[in-house]
Amino acid sequence: MAARTPRPLLLLRHAALWVVILPRDPHLFNFVDVWYLIPFPRYLVNSIVVSAIAVAGNVVLNALAGYALTRQFPGRRAVLALFLSCMLIPFQATIIPAYLITAKMGLLNTFFGLAFPLLSTIVCIFVFKAAFEAVPRSLIDAARIDGLPEWRIILRVLLPLSKPAIATNVILSFIWSWNNFLWPLLITASPASCRTWKTRPARCTRSRCWCSPRRSSCS
Amino acid sequence: MGAGFWGQRRNRQLVMIACFLLPSLAIFFLYRILPLGWNVLLSFQFWSPLKPAEWAGFEHYVEMWSYDDVFWVALKNTLIFIAASPIAIAVSLGIALLVNSDLKGASVYRTIVFLSYPLMTVAVGIIWRWMYDERGGIINYALRASGLVDRPVGFLQDFDWALPSVIFAGIWQVVGFYMIILLTGLQSIPTNLYEAARIDGAPAHARFFRITLPMLRPSIFLCVVVGILNSFTSFDLVYVMTNGGPGHATELLITHIYKSAFEQRKFDYAAALTVVQFVLLLLLTFAANKAAGGNAGAVERD
Numbered sequence: 001m002a003a004r005t006p007r008p009l010l011l012l013r014h015a016a017l018w019v020v021i022l023p024r025d026p027h028l029f030n031f032v033d034v035w036y037l038i039p040f041p042r043y044l045v046n047s048i049v050v051s052a053i054a055v056a057g058n059v060v061l062n063a064l065a066g067y068a069l070t071r072q073f074p075g076r077r078a079v080l081a082l083f084l085s086c087m088l089i090p091f092q093a094t095i096i097p098a099y100l101i102t103a104k105m106g107l108l109n110t111f112f113g114l115a116f117p118l119l120s121t122i123v124c125i126f127v128f129k130a131a132f133e134a135v136p137r138s139l140i141d142a143a144r145i146d147g148l149p150e151w152r153i154i155l156r157v158l159l160p161l162s163k164p165a166i167a168t169n170v171i172l173s174f175i176w177s178w179n180n181f182l183w184p185l186l187i188t189a190s191p192a193s194c195r196t197w198k199t200r201p202a203r204c205t206r207s208r209c210w211c212s213p214r215r216s217s218c219s
Numbered sequence: 220m221g222a223g224f225w226g227q228r229r230n231r232q233l234v235m236i237a238c239f240l241l242p243s244l245a246i247f248f249l250y251r252i253l254p255l256g257w258n259v260l261l262s263f264q265f266w267s268p269l270k271p272a273e274w275a276g277f278e279h280y281v282e283m284w285s286y287d288d289v290f291w292v293a294l295k296n297t298l299i300f301i302a303a304s305p306i307a308i309a310v311s312l313g314i315a316l317l318v319n320s321d322l323k324g325a326s327v328y329r330t331i332v333f334l335s336y337p338l339m340t341v342a343v344g345i346i347w348r349w350m351y352d353e354r355g356g357i358i359n360y361a362l363r364a365s366g367l368v369d370r371p372v373g374f375l376q377d378f379d380w381a382l383p384s385v386i387f388a389g390i391w392q393v394v395g396f397y398m399i400i401l402l403t404g405l406q407s408i409p410t411n412l413y414e415a416a417r418i419d420g421a422p423a424h425a426r427f428f429r430i431t432l433p434m435l436r437p438s439i440f441l442c443v444v445v446g447i448l449n450s451f452t453s454f455d456l457v458y459v460m461t462n463g464g465p466g467h468a469t470e471l472l473i474t475h476i477y478k479s480a481f482e483q484r485k486f487d488y489a490a491a492l493t494v495v496q497f498v499l500l501l502l503l504t505f506a507a508n509k510a511a512g513g514n515a516g517a518v519e520r521d
Contacts, residue, residue, distance in 0.1 A: 061242045068239035071232070079240060086251045088504075092451040092473055093497045094254035096261065096480050096490050101249060117250040120243040150235060179339045181455040186481060 047178065050114045054177035057119035059169050065120065066128025066165075067154055087122050092182060099186050113187050118177045124169040131165035132158055258497075261490035268484070279491035290492065292467045293475040296382060297450045297496070300389070300471060301503065304446025307390040308439060311397035316431075318398070319405045329402070336395040344459030347388040351375050351460075375461050381468045385460050389453055397442045404438030405431070440511035447503045451496070472496045 034040050069080065091098075098117060107113030135158055143153045159166070262280070265273040283290045314332055318325045335343070350357050351374035359371040374384040408431065416426045432439075454473045457463060463470040463478070472492060480489035 061246070064239040065243040068236045071236055073233055073236050079244070082244075083247070086247045088501070089251045089255055089497075090448055090451045090500070091250075092454060093493055093500075094251060094258070095476070096486055096493060097254035097257035098250050099481075100257070100486070101253065117246070120246045122247070125243060150232070175337055179337075179341075181339075181341050181458075182477075185458075 046111070049111050050184075051174055051177045053111060053115035054118040055170055055173045057115065058121060058124060058173035059166060061120040062124040062128050062169055063154075063159065063166075065125045067132055067158065069125070069129045070132045083122050083125065091117065095182065095186060098183075102187060107187075109188055114184055115177065117183060118173065118180065121173060121176070124172060127165050127168050128162065131162035135161050255497075258490045258493050261487050262494045264487055266487045268486070275487070279488050280495075282488065283491060283495065289467050289470060289475055290472075293470040293472045294495075294499075296468075296470055297472045297499075299382065300386060300450045300453065301447050303386045303390065304393075304443065304449065307393055307446065308397055308401075308442045310390070311394045311442070312401050312435075312439075314394065315398045315401040315405055319402060329398070332398050333395040335392050336399075338392065340392065340453075340455035341459050343388065343392050344456045347384075347391075348375065348460050351384055376465055378465055378468045381461055381465060385457055385469050388460065389449065389456055392456070393445070393449060396445070400441055400445075401435065401438050404435045408434045436511055440507060443507045443511075444504055447500060447507065451500065472499075 069076065102108060102113050102116065105113075107116060139157055139161075140153060143157050148156065263275055263277070265275045265278070314328075318329045318332070322328070349355070351359075353359060353371045353373040353376065356371075356374075358374065359368075362368045363371065372380060374380045412430050412434075413426060416430060421429070450471060451473055453471060454477065457469055457471055457474050458477070461469045463474045473496070476489045476492045476496070479485045479492060
């Protein structure tokens with residue numbers, strides 16, 4: 001058919017058809033259907049809980065480690081080198097033993113097992129370290145002279161002054177845990193009790209089950 | 220112990236620092252260092268969840284080398300995947316140059332291009348699957364509407380088209396990220412260099428090749444490393460779009476590892492595959508570092 005009609009004409013004709021891209025009588029029922037076809041609220045809550053654990057763990061643990069790295073102590077260089085070399089190891093290269101370790105700890109199909117590897121990230125430790133180092137020394141000394149114990153210096157002086165670092169960490173760790181796919185796929189191999197929102201649609205499209213409400217099992 | 224040890228301020232601080240570091244170190248030990256060692260150990264053993272381990276020597280590596288055809292396909296695909304990243308870098312360099320110029324609304328374009336990066340890879344994969352679809356896909360529709368093809372192309376079903384299609388989707392997603400990296404690199408180039416070149420009468424292409432590219436070298440190196448790593452992290456995309464099919468046309472090493480371990484339950488063999496991919500990745504990264512003049516150390520120095 002393309003051979004018979006002159007090409008420019010054909011293009012023109014189809015240019016009009018490009019309007020087809022715009023949805024005809026758009027409706028919102030797909031958004032309703034999702035709630036019936038898959039246990040959507042459940043997955044959403046799972047995702048939110050796992051991300052919340054990961055974000056909370058990240059902020060607390062990274063702030064602690066970042067603070068520790070601003071102090072002088074024997075073996076500091078070794079710890080720094082260790083962190084930097086850990087950055088070289090992509091998470092995907094560790095999935096098999098990581099799965100076995102998680103299974104050994106009995107954390108398969110649990111929220112905590114899902115969030116565990118994400119609880120601390122090296123990049124964010126260095127973000128915190130840099131933020132803490134940028135806090136003027138005199139402020140810390142003043143607080144110390146006023147007799148504040150160490151943990152209160154962290155809470156009342158350092159953390160309020162490094163809000164940008166906290167925000168960075170929250171955003172990054174949330175994106176990483178929310179977009180995580182491979183790990184939930186491995187860890188939640190069994191019933192859908194604890195599968196994050198993300199892994200579901202992918203599995204479903206694989207067997208094309210999200211158009212047919214009857215097929216409830218997807219894997 | 221007693222008050223003697225605890226009484227000293229220095230010791231107290233050391234204990235505190237140790238307590239602060241311990242949780243993070245424990246996580247990295249458990250999920251980075253231990254798995255790496257275990258991977259290597261596992262790759263030299265016959266092991267499955269219900270069997271005691273047995274020493275296997277290089278058995279798995281021999282099997283991989285001479286009997287596993289899928290491994291070679293996956294290796295080739297992984298290398299192609301990595302080799303495609305220069306295209307993505309070139310495209311993003313072009314975009315970065317564009318949005319860096321005083322184009323009207325450059326920051327809007329910048330945001331739009333970057334938006335593809337924080338999207339979930341799974342969602343990106345699903346959307347691209349729809350676009351590539353043989354019957355309802357928009358790409359086939361556009362191709363047929365413009366008379367370029369007579370029959371719809373089954374992009375993800377065709378043995379020759381599947382890998383380029385997946386790579387294209389991968390490039391689309393990563394371009395935003397590369398663009399941001401290159402843009403920060405571009406903005407850190409001092410403008411007086413350009414002024415000096417202009418006064419000397421250097422033409423635009425000379426300014427690009429003599430100033431922009433050399434000054435961008437660290438950023439480009441970073442992009443290359445990310446591209447190498449992408450062969451690992453593109454599992455999501457391949458798994459969602461083709462799951463390695465048709466046949467093994469889009470099988471990457473990481474999907475082969477996943478299938479061997481978690482579908483065929485050959486954990487030991489998959490561990491050997493992981494070791495191979497990790498070594499490959501390290502070698503490529505070091506090669507890229509050498510090619511960049513070894514200034515990746517600058518990243519680590521601070």
